[in-house]
Amino acid sequence: MKFLAITLIAHHDDRSPTERLREVVGHAVLAEELGFDGFGVGERHERPFLSSSPPVVLSHIAARTSRIRLFTAVTTLSLLDPVRAFEDYATLDHLSGGRLELIIGKGNGAAQAKLFGVTPEDQWERNREGYELFRRLWREDRVTWSGRFRPPLSEAEALPRPLQRPIRVWHGSATSRESVDLAARHGDPLFSANVTHPVGPYAELVEHYRERWAHYGHDPAAALVGAGSAGYYAARTSQEAIATYRPVFDARVALQRRLGLPVVFPTLEDAVRRGSILVGSPQQIVDKVLRYHKRLGHEVMHLPADADGLTPGQHRDALELFQAEIAPVLRAEIPSRPFPGAGGTP
Structure with missing residues (x-):
């Protein structure tokens, strides 16, 4: 099994945005130091x-690290111009030495959809159309294309051409079969959210x-x-x-209630018993991940990258314990395929 640390860069406290963003970069450096396989940064456009x-x-993280894979979690193609997104990420692919992997999805949040003029009626079609153009841009030096949501292209050349040809793209899935079917097709x-x-x-x-994968x-x-x-x-x-x-x-439950969000797990004991949260001794966490693996068959798993209310010392100690006593057992028990190499084919 391989392990990622992922952040959505939530900002709830009195620190400045500068301090919070620098903390994220520091967590990525720590993740590489401790032996994580990847570090992911989400994309949200709202409070x-x-x-x-x-x-x-991720470009700043690329400059501060040398080995760890860099993930998006997720790239919201329903909101973005696929050509512009390609240019940004192809550039990052070069600057990182071919360490980039993308997780794409339609994104969540009514405020950010309104900001970009996306409606519930067209968001899935925007995601599908955006991805199909995005996919071609990674594979073809010149693209001729037409669709509903952006101007057509005629022998268009998007630069720079990427280092990885093509890059590996995962599809983030939380609740909808549309993203699952797009990935399988x-x-x-597929990267299952598995959090709420x-x-x-x-x-x-x-x-x-898996059924649709075989169907295609x-x-x-x-x-x-x-x-x-x-x-x-x-x-x-x-x-x-x-x-x-x-x-x-x-504190997390209190914040959910304050924001009017549904509380699925009202107590920590309930979350540990029924949810994907990993809180306990190393052996308890190993056992729980193995149980989940029987249901999901996953080879890659993410942990939250943020301290999330823990002190810096508690945060580091827990991550060190994970890499010392939990990750080695799971790596041995659950084989996983290697990440693509720079310039290689996924």
Whole structure:
């Protein structure tokens, strides 16, 4: 199994945006130091997030790191011009030495959809059309194309041509079969959000992905799945982990209620029992990930990159414990395919 640390760059406290963004870069450097395989930056265009420009943030991370893979989580193609997005990410691919991987999706949030003039009626079609043009731009030196949502192209050349030919693109999936079907149709990997609800709905979407994958004529053994987790904190004993993480979890629930969001797991114990949150001893976390793997069959998993209310020392200690006692067991138990190399084919 491979492990990513991912942030949406939520900004809830009194620190300046400068401080919060620099913290994100520091977390990426720490993730590489500790042995994580990848670091992901989300894309949101509304409060309380500062993640409106993943290419800029990831470019700075690329300059501060040398090995770790760089992910978007997700690139919201329903909101973006695919040509402009290609130019940004092809440039980043070169600057990172071919370490870039993209996770694409329609995105969430009514405010950001309004900001870009996207409606619930057209968002899925925008995502599909945007991706199909985006996909061609990575593979073809000149593109002739027409669609509904941007001006047509005639022998258009988008520069720079990328270092990775083509880059690997994952499809982020939370609740909809549209994104699952799009991934399966094109033979692309799927990344299940697996954060808000119990595992059942996510497992159903992953099963649908595998069914559609076979329907489109792809080798079932070639399907690739990643999955998220809603939180992480490990300590030597479950009692210590629960006691330390409880204030973090309770603050999250209070924020959800203040924002009028549904609270799926009202207590930490309920979240540990029914959700994807990973809080406990190293052995408890290993056992839980293995149980989820039986449902999802995932080879890649993400953890939250942010301290999320933990002190810097608690945050680092928990990540060190993960890499020392949890990751080695899961890597041995769950084989995973290598990431593409620079210039290679996924």
